[in-house]
Amino acid sequence: MNYDVNEIRSHFPALQSGAIFFDGPGGTQVSQQVIDAVANYYKTMNANTHGAFATAQKSDAMIAEAHAAFADFLNARSPDEIVFGPNMTTLTFNISRALGRWLNPGDEIIVTHLDHDADISPWLALEERGAIIRWVDIHQDDCTLDLADYERQLSTKTKIVAVGGASNAVGSMNDLKTIISLAHMAGAVVFVDAVHLAPHSPIDVQDLDCDLLACSVYKYYGPHLGVLYGKYDLLDRLQAYKVRPAENTPPHKFETGTQNHEGIAGALAAVNYLASVGEKYGAPYAAQFKQFSGRRLHLKTALAAIKEYEKKLFVRLMTSLREIPGICIYGITDLARFDYRTPTVAFTLDGKTPREVAEHLGQQNIYVWDGNYYALALMDRLGLEGQGGAVRVGLAHYNTVEEVDRLLRLLTEYATRST
Numbered sequence: 001m002n003y004d005v006n007e008i009r010s011h012f013p014a015l016q017s018g019a020i021f022f023d024g025p026g027g028t029q030v031s032q033q034v035i036d037a038v039a040n041y042y043k044t045m046n047a048n049t050h051g052a053f054a055t056a057q058k059s060d061a062m063i064a065e066a067h068a069a070f071a072d073f074l075n076a077r078s079p080d081e082i083v084f085g086p087n088m089t090t091l092t093f094n095i096s097r098a099l100g101r102w103l104n105p106g107d108e109i110i111v112t113h114l115d116h117d118a119d120i121s122p123w124l125a126l127e128e129r130g131a132i133i134r135w136v137d138i139h140q141d142d143c144t145l146d147l148a149d150y151e152r153q154l155s156t157k158t159k160i161v162a163v164g165g166a167s168n169a170v171g172s173m174n175d176l177k178t179i180i181s182l183a184h185m186a187g188a189v190v191f192v193d194a195v196h197l198a199p200h201s202p203i204d205v206q207d208l209d210c211d212l213l214a215c216s217v218y219k220y221y222g223p224h225l226g227v228l229y230g231k232y233d234l235l236d237r238l239q240a241y242k243v244r245p246a247e248n249t250p251p252h253k254f255e256t257g258t259q260n261h262e263g264i265a266g267a268l269a270a271v272n273y274l275a276s277v278g279e280k281y282g283a284p285y286a287a288q289f290k291q292f293s294g295r296r297l298h299l300k301t302a303l304a305a306i307k308e309y310e311k312k313l314f315v316r317l318m319t320s321l322r323e324i325p326g327i328c329i330y331g332i333t334d335l336a337r338f339d340y341r342t343p344t345v346a347f348t349l350d351g352k353t354p355r356e357v358a359e360h361l362g363q364q365n366i367y368v369w370d371g372n373y374y375a376l377a378l379m380d381r382l383g384l385e386g387q388g389g390a391v392r393v394g395l396a397h398y399n400t401v402e403e404v405d406r407l408l409r410l411l412t413e414y415a416t417r418s419t
């Protein structure tokens with residue numbers, strides 16, 4: 001593996017501060033390329049769209065290129081299958097409301113205990129249309145989805161299946177292909193929350209055959225912006241909640257109001273940054289992605305290289321984390337099963353609240369999250385809600401072995417220190 005983490009880090013000005021960023025599942029740092037693209041938008045093309053003058057036309061061209069870039073990132077068939085919005089949560093509420101128009105009382109929607117609430121509450125909202133919500137349980141021992149329970153909940157009454165690609169709390173990845181094909185056999189539409197999966201694994205919406213999929217660019221080195229993929233035919237058939245003068249074709253009919261143009265410019269730069277990672281470090285993975293070329297190929301190989309690098313770091317983290325006295329780790333800890341999880345781990349320490357642990361690390365310039373990170377249903381299921389949740393450490397492609405070792409040293413020392 002020729003991955004050079006120091007070269008990667010040199011692109012991220014925030015990393016020069018000396019702080020250790022293990023808060024990636026909440027939001028990652030951005031590269032200079034992204035910062036420059038946002039500034040350049042304001043300097044050279046700041047205007048509303050569809051005007052008869054240069055800045056408006058440059059904005060139009062940049063936004064079109066950004067749709068194409070995300071079609072490459074997700075392997076969509078067309079840039080018109082990519083919808084931008086303020087964040088994943090808002091896009092999901094919009095699409096659930098649109099899908100809700102097709103529901104009749106008694107129709108069923110499947111959600112899971114593993115998901116972030118942004119992939120639960122927008123579906124619960126459809127109870128007002130008479131929809132019945134069915135919950136898929138987890139295996140508590142390793143925080144993976146109970147697929148047998150999923151099959152029990154699924155029936156011809158199921159109209160929508162809402163499932164995550166990976167848990168933002170405990171890192172478990174779902175077997176999306178199985179879940180999606182079973183849902184389609186039952187005649188349901190599948191919505192995938194790929195917010196936590198997108199930074200850690202290549203995503204191919206055609207291979208998955210999902211109907212809808214959402215992610216957030218700020219989780220993978222870009223600005224705060226949400227992205228929704230939808231099969232064109234589905235987006236076309238759905239009625240959008242929109243103003244009358246706005247275009248009535250996908251993706252524009254779902255992009256309500258004036259978009260965050262500077263954010264879209266930064267998001268385009270984030271995709272191009274990732275493609276450059278693929279160009280530099282992706283060659284060993286190219287054989288797995290023979291059907292792709294150009295930016296699509298570089299994006300796939302970038303994520304493959306990132307996945308392997310993060311896995312190596314995570315093995316080191318988990319191997320020693322498991323040995324810390326008084327630690328309780330939630331999720332898959334078996335190193336042999338690391339292809340089924342992201343490098344995100346949640347844990348509690350005996351005698352310390354998650355906030356105390358996060359504060360202690362924060363004082364040493366190590367940034368980790370504590371709480372429920374909006375994975376409310378999961379925290380409830382694990383009995384952690386109301387107890388401060390858990391501490392969450394998330395590795396990103398710019399973290400290093402030295403950072404992991406420093407965290408482990410401090411945690412071990414903190415766990416064994418008498419209070």
Ligand SMILES: Cc1ncc(COP(=O)(O)O)c(C=O)c1O
Nearest residue numbers: 087088089116118168195196216
């Ligand atoms: C798995 C997952 N889904 C959805 C969301 C919500 O994304 P957004 O902040 O873009 O609304 C998050 C944010 O943390 C997340 O981690």
